[in-house]
Amino acid sequence: MKKFAVFSGFLGSGKTTTMMALTKYFTEKHGKAAMISNDLGHGVNLADNRLAQLSGLRASEITDDCICYVNEQLAQRLNEYYDDGCVLVVSDIPGFGVGALEHVYHGLAEKFPGQFTLAPFTVLVEPRTVEMLRSGTDGDLHYLYDTQLREADLILLNKCDLISQAQRAADLGWLREHYPLAETLSISALTGEGMEELSQALLKGEASMRRPDIGYGGREFRAAMGKMCEFYLQYHAVVCCDDFDGTAYLLDIARKVQAAIAESGEEIPHLKLLAWEPEGDFGKVDLIGKDRDILVTRPFAKRCRDIAVLLNGSGACPAERMEKVVTEAVNAVSEEYKLELMIFKTESMGMG
Numbered sequence: 001m002k003k004f005a006v007f008s009g010f011l012g013s014g015k016t017t018t019m020m021a022l023t024k025y026f027t028e029k030h031g032k033a034a035m036i037s038n039d040l041g042h043g044v045n046l047a048d049n050r051l052a053q054l055s056g057l058r059a060s061e062i063t064d065d066c067i068c069y070v071n072e073q074l075a076q077r078l079n080e081y082y083d084d085g086c087v088l089v090v091s092d093i094p095g096f097g098v099g100a101l102e103h104v105y106h107g108l109a110e111k112f113p114g115q116f117t118l119a120p121f122t123v124l125v126e127p128r129t130v131e132m133l134r135s136g137t138d139g140d141l142h143y144l145y146d147t148q149l150r151e152a153d154l155i156l157l158n159k160c161d162l163i164s165q166a167q168r169a170a171d172l173g174w175l176r177e178h179y180p181l182a183e184t185l186s187i188s189a190l191t192g193e194g195m196e197e198l199s200q201a202l203l204k205g206e207a208s209m210r211r212p213d214i215g216y217g218g219r220e221f222r223a224a225m226g227k228m229c230e231f232y233l234q235y236h237a238v239v240c241c242d243d244f245d246g247t248a249y250l251l252d253i254a255r256k257v258q259a260a261i262a263e264s265g266e267e268i269p270h271l272k273l274l275a276w277e278p279e280g281d282f283g284k285v286d287l288i289g290k291d292r293d294i295l296v297t298r299p300f301a302k303r304c305r306d307i308a309v310l311l312n313g314s315g316a317c318p319a320e321r322m323e324k325v326v327t328e329a330v331n332a333v334s335e336e337y338k339l340e341l342m343i344f345k346t347e348s349m350g351m352g
């Protein structure tokens with residue numbers, strides 16, 4: 001059996017972390033699995049794919065376009081993995097993306113009839129988003145939060161390590177009441193909780209191939225997408241002295257970006273700050289909102305001299321604003337740490 005599942009869900013909900021945990025778990029327990037990171041940035045080796053590869057997983061990426069619009073490229077990639085013995089392949093779509101149920105599942109079924117077995121269309125949501133949906137405080141991004149969940153055959157309430165059992169039960173109850181056509185599971189990609197249940201749901205379940213009306217391209221869609229932008233910066237840094245702390249450096253950049261975005265009243269749903277050194281040690285910091293704790297997703301194991309840095313993420317603000325805020329933070333913090341920078345690439349684009 002060769003199964004394929006799309007993992008959707010808002011920025012920072014944990015798609016990449018869950019795909020990584022699942023790929024590892026599934027390969028150990030059930031058979032070869034692989035993951036595809038789908039990103040809109042131009043070029044190769046964006047942060048999610050680089051992270052998965054640094055972590056030693058069977059992983060690749062499709063960049064430049066949403067997999068919604070490159071069905072042929074996706075089909076070819078899937079066939080390569082299946083020819084290599086994979087029994088499960090998962091791919092995300094960009095975190096502000098909707099419409100993949102129609103464009104990817106129906107696209108594959110229509111263009112490649114009978115070739116791919118589609119697992120339940122899977123959507124991640126974190127407790128904080130459920131809380132905002134429940135209280136009606138999700139504002140301009142309501143369309144994206146809600147529509148992603150309406151596409152789901154399988155909803156994964158992720159980050160359950162952060163909430164109590166009572167909160168988990170309340171969130172699951174609310175999700176089941178409001179999105180009754182989906183199966184709902186609670187997991188923690190960080191601790192690995194729920195990976196067997198998720199494996200079984202993907203192995204045994206099937207895509208419903210429902211066609212919910214999600215108002216694709218309509219006013220609400222355009223208003224929400226018009227807020228979003230993508231940013232990408234890659235550079236190499238040479239360190240002046242032996243006691244350079246890569247984790248502290250990434251954290252300081254994230255703090256500066258967070259402070260600037262908080263001051264302007266805009267929002268930055270996810271900025272990934274990933275750096276690695278030639279021997280393979282790497283560190284990652286995640287900024288997942290202007291009023292949330294900055295996460296050290298992985299600290300560097302030791303001090304380093306030369307690092308490659310990749311900052312990649314999404315803002316709910318104009319693209320030029322995001323670019324200005326992040327590059328100013330990088331320049332200021334790099335100066336404090338006396339780093340010599342060689343910038344390879346900067347890119348920002350609005351989604352409107």
Ligand SMILES: Nc1nc2c(ncn2[C@@H]2O[C@H](COP(=O)(O)OP(=O)(O)OP(=O)(O)O)[C@@H](O)[C@H]2O)c(=O)[nH]1
Pocket residue numbers: 009010011012013014015016017018048094095096158159160161162187188189190191270285286288295297314
């Ligand atoms: N506590 C906790 N943190 C998690 C969990 N899953 C993911 N995270 C953290 O949440 C942050 C965002 O996770 P990602 O997997 O990068 O989120 P994503 O959905 O892929 O984000 P985009 O690529 O921007 O769409 C990272 O710092 C993760 O370590 C979880 O189960 N528990």
Ligand SMILES: [Mg+2]
Pocket residue numbers: 015016017048092
């Ligand atoms: Mg991701």
